[in-house]
Each structure stands twice: as structure tokens, then as C-alpha cells.
Amino acid sequence: xTAVSQTPKYLVTQMGNDKSIKCEQNLGHDTMYWYKQxxxxxxxxxxxxxxxxxxxxxxxxxxxxxxxPDKAHLNLHINSLELGDSAVYFCASSSPxxxxxxxxxxxxxxxxxxx
Amino acid sequence: xxxxxxxxxxxxxxEKEDVTLDCVYETRDTTYYLFWYKQPPSGELxxxxxxxxxxxxxxxxxxxxxxxxxxxxxxxxxxTASQVVDSAVYFCALIENxxSTLGRLYFGRGTQLTVWP
Numbered sequence: 001x002t003a004v005s006q007t008p009k010y011l012v013t014q015m016g017n018d019k020s021i022k023c024e025q026n027l028g029h030d031t032m033y034w035y036k037q038x039x040x041x042x043x044x045x046x047x048x049x050x051x052x053x054x055x056x057x058x059x060x061x062x063x064x065x066x067x068x069p070d071k072a073h074l075n076l077h078i079n080s081l082e083l084g085d086s087a088v089y090f091c092a093s094s095s096p097x098x099x100x101x102x103x104x105x106x107x108x109x110x111x112x113x114x115x
Numbered sequence: 116x117x118x119x120x121x122x123x124x125x126x127x128x129x130e131k132e133d134v135t136l137d138c139v140y141e142t143r144d145t146t147y148y149l150f151w152y153k154q155p156p157s158g159e160l161x162x163x164x165x166x167x168x169x170x171x172x173x174x175x176x177x178x179x180x181x182x183x184x185x186x187x188x189x190x191x192x193x194x195t196a197s198q199v200v201d202s203a204v205y206f207c208a209l210i211e212n213x214x215s216t217l218g219r220l221y222f223g224r225g226t227q228l229t230v231w232p
Binding site for chain 2: 090108
């Protein structure tokens with residue numbers, strides 16, 4: 001019954017590796033997001049997709065590439081991982097159509113640690 | 116410039132005390148929405164409230180209340196009779212009505228609230 005789910009919950013990897021984080025929502029939302037929370041708890045948007053189309057592409061390294069195979073999924077692939085990529089990554093979704101001001105529902109987060 | 120400022124980095128109170136978390140925002144838009152989210156020690160982000168810029172009525176939900184004042188660009192959050200389970204990081208956030216930023220939540224840096232028994 002999880003509304004927004006992410007896998008894995010924890011990800012520990014070596015510098016230089018490539019990794020993916022998966023996100024799925026079963027709320028019927030058509031907009032999904034990726035946020036990054038750094039070690040000081042600061043949350044910042046990375047990407048937003050609406051109906052599989054990229055809307056927001058914040059200034060992030062092009063090593064980060066989101067992929068939305070359908071409205072219910074938004075995956076995040078990261079190439080050549082660096083120490084500074086260590087953070088908690090949150091996926092979120094918001095309700096369809098009517099308003100971009102609707103509240104966003106967040107997944108449980110994926111804690112990425114790059115060694 | 117920070118669009119959402121939460122000046123209180125950490126607050127500690129003893130159970131049953133009332134506590135107010137401050138939030139000041141900055142926007143040029145007339146239409147915008149403000150939010151509060153809670154992040155307990157378990158790490159998830161829990162939506163608490165959404166308020167649009169045209170509705171300055173204060174809201175109360177149980178022990179939680181919110182005071183929105185456009186004149187001071189503030190959207191403060193008060194917990195009455197705090198409990199240990201209220202211990203969390205609380206985030207204030209803003210969505211503006213701008214084409215290039217549609218749906219983008221601007222978060223404050225959060226206030227860590229610790230409630231001691």
C-alpha cells in the first residue's frame with residue numbers, strides 16, 4: 001500500500017561506479033520529482049517530470065540522468081559516482097492535472113554513500 | 116537569495132510546552148503556496164499543511180496551528196502542549212507561480228525540534 005516507494009533504501013558504493021535508484025508511485029499522479037538532501041538536511045530539487053516529459057532540470061552534473069518509462073516511475077541513474085554525491089535522495093509525486101501547487105508526497109528516501 | 120528562511124536552526128523544549136517555529140518567505144508573485152513538512156528521525160518527509168497566498172485565515176489541526184501573515188511574509192507553525200513524538204526536523208517550503216519553476220518546492224533549511232520528557 002506504499003504510495004511512493006524507492007529502492008534501494010541504502011546504497012553503498014565505490015567512487016567511479018554507476019548506480020541507479022528506482023521510484024514508483026501508485027497514487028495516479030502525473031508529476032514526479034527527485035530531490036537531494038545533503039548532510040546538513042538541506043533539500044533541493046533536481047528534476048521534475050510531468051507525463052514522462054522533463055519539466056525541471058536543475059543545475060546538476062550531467063552524470064545524473066533521470067528516466068521516466070511511464071507516469072508511475074521515475075528512476076535516477078548516476079554515472080561515475082563522486083564522494084560529493086553522498087546524500088539522501090528523495091522521490092516525490094504530486095496529484096494530477098489541476099494544480100502544480102498541490103502537495104508533493106515523498107518516498108522514504110535512498111541514502112547513498114560513496115566511499 | 117534564500118526564498119524561505121527558517122532562522123531557528125534548533126529548538127529544545129520540555130514536554131507540554133508550546134513552541135513556535137518561524138518561517139519567512141520571499142517572492143514577487145501574488146499567487147503562491149506555502150507548505151510545512153515534518154521529517155522525524157526515521158527520515159521520511161511527512162506533509163503537514165498547504166496554504167495558498169489568498170487565504171490568510173489561520174488554521175488549527177489538533178495541537179498544530181499555523182499563522183500566515185502576508186504583511187510580514189511569514190508562515191509560522193505552533194505546536195501546543197508539545198510531546199516527545201513531535202521531535203523532528205520541520206521544513207517550511209514555497210511554490211511560486213512562475214512558468215520556469217512550476218511545481219518546484221523551495222525548502223527552508225529546517226528547524227530541528229527536540230522535545231524532552
